[in-house]
Amino acid sequence: MNSSQRRYLFSKGIDQYFTDVYKAYRFVIRFFKEVIHPPFHFKEIINQCFELGLKSLPLITLTGFVTGIVFTKQSRPSLAEFGATSWLPSLISIAIVRALGSLVTGLICAGKVGSSIGAELGSMKVTEQIDAMEVSAINPFKYLVSTRVLACTITIPILGLYCGFVALMGSYFSVHKNEATSIVSFFHNGFSTITFLDIFSSLAKSIVFGFTIGMIGCYKGYNATNGTQGVGKAANQAVVLAMFLVFIEEVVIVQMANWIRDY
Amino acid sequence: MEKQEVKKDQEPIISIKGLYKSFGDKDVLKDINLEISKGENMVVLGRSGSGKSVLIKILVGLLSFDKGTVKVFGKEVDKLSGKDLDALRLRIGFSFQNSALYDSMNVRQNLEFPLTMNKKDVNKGEVKKAVEEVLEAVGLKEKINEMPGDLSGGQRKRIGIARTLILKPEIMLYDEPTSGLDPITSEEINKLINDVQKKYNTTSIIITHDLTCAKETGSRVAMLLDGKFEKIGKFDEVFDPKSSHKDNKEIKSFFDYNFIQ
Known part of the structure; x- marks a missing residue:
């Protein structure tokens, strides 16, 4: 069949879009099918947890700590106007536990882990290693996809919790510079306003972020084409799409948590 | 170079009938018919992009095809279940054009990987012995702890062949084994292909555009032109100056180009 005879349902672009969506859907379904059937590559999952999770720790530490300090410094003047600086620990804790800890971790990992998986699998694909x-x-x-997606789904929530803790420590240092607050009273004050739902929704978000980042990185890398140019494209698309989806998921899960809270 | 004799009366180990394969609008393979007997070294010659690699990827189920029948060990490749296809693949060794060594693993890990993943009952001693044996077969025992990035092109090809040999395949598929190599290294690879056939008693398909490789390794040569086999026979028959050069300009230009090279 030559190109002049080719028929499209809508147009070339729209048909291609739906084909891509269907391919991505099949990729996700295949993951769930593969992940429940043996063999289970536990050694490789642990190896990937180390590669993707533990190696992200320094970056998460730095980002979390700086986020805590900056957020506290920016919030202080507004609260000081009303003489309400004593609310600072509560305000910061709510912001970090409910949103910032998991969101910052999600975005950092979308950049670091997403691009790493996309580039690694992409280069394996174009050099015929797959x-x-x-x-x-x-x-x-x-061996490659299931283990990486699982490793992301396991480690990113842990990194999210860790990021929240480090951000609170950063915030404490910032508070401590201006007020003689002990670390115990800072955390006591902060956590007095935190509910189980806050922690649960934050953890749920991180799990969804982890799964998304792993899946997008693997999907883009596994389907890379066109040599080294394709590898760069796969890594880039993995980051952009993962970040976009992280924001969408953040909005959806926050809305769901608010509904539950109101209920 | 010494080549193994082939018994013609045997059942073909690979049988391809009326094979068609296209990518989008482009017809790559058109009515391909080929039978390969046990112990034979079949060379598929052709220009870049003529569909040579597609042919051997179809044999191991890496690519599907549009029409025809492809049988390996009497089994139709496209009709096999996932499990049966894996069982078939364990009997076939595939040496890739760019070796396809796993970059994150050293030579030892590259060789151990297919064995440990497929044979759960082998102990560490047996794995070590198998690794040493195949490394000795390709003459690179001293490279056991090197990373693929530290090896030369020829060494990577050898390790790629060793990795396929570790599963003791009955069929070897070589995709452009001498491409990108200097004449001396190419000569060594050609010798290795013949040695592997003798030592492991394999049947081979060698995909190449290198006439020296075709002449030295092939018991038969199939010339692929425009997606069809133009000529199949012994090297001297296919490149007989009295017939084929006169008949076909493509074969003549292919021969002349290699001769100049």
Whole structure:
């Protein structure tokens, strides 16, 4: 069939869009099918938790700490106007636990982990390493994709909790510079306004972020084409799409948490 | 160079009938028919982009095809279940054009990986012995702890072949084994292909555009032009100056180009 005979349902672009959505849907469904069936590559999952999670720790520490300090410094003048600086720990805790801890971690990991997975799998794809696994009767989807997505889903929530803790420590240092507050009273004050739902929704968000980042990175990398240019494109698209979805998910989950809270 | 004799009366180990494959609007393979007997070294010659690699990727189920029948060990490749296809793949070794060594693993790990992933009952001693044996077969025992990035092109090809040999395949598929290599290294790879056939008693398909490689390794040569086999036979028959050069300008230009090179 030559190009002049080719028929499109809508147009080339729209057809391609729906094809891509369907391919992504099948990729996600395949993950759930593969992940529940043996063999389970526990060693590789642990290795990926180390590669993707533990190696992100310094960046998360720095970002979380700076976020805590800056947010406290920016909030202080507004509260000081009303003589309400004693509310600072509560305000900061709510902001960090409900939103900032998981969101900052999600965005940092979308950049660092998403691009790393996209580039690694992309280069494996274009240099036929994935094909080499397949012809050796090794399931590359299970070995490469399932393990990385699981590792992200496990480690990013832990990093999110850690980021929240570090941000609160940063905030404490900032508060401590102006007021003689002990760390115990800072945390006591801060957590007095935090509910189980706040922590639960934050954790749920991080799990969803982790799954999304892992899945997008793997999908883009696994389907990379066109040599080294394709690898760069896969890594770039993995970051952009993961960040976009992280923001969308943040809005949706916050809205859901608010409904539950009101209920 | 010494090549193994082929018994013609045997059942073909690979049988391809009426194979068609296209990518979008482009027809890559058109009515391909080929039978390969046990112990044979079949060379598929052709220009870049002529569909040579597509042909061997179809044999291991990496690519699907549009029409025809492809049988390996008497089994239709496209009709196999995932499990059966994996069982078939364990009997076939595939040496990739760019070796496809796993960059994150050293040579030892590259060689151990297919073995440990497929044979859960092998102990560490057996794995070590198998790794040493295949490294010795390709003559790179001293490179065991090197990373793929530290190896030369020829060494990477050898390690790629060693990685396929560790599963003791009955069929070897070589995708452009000498491309990008200097003549001396190419000569070594050609020798290795013949040695592997003798030592492991394999049947091979060698995809190449290198006439020296075709002449030295092939018991038969199939010339792929415009998605069709133009000529199949012994090297001297395909490149007989009295017939084929006169008949076909493409073969002549292919021969002349390689001769100049």
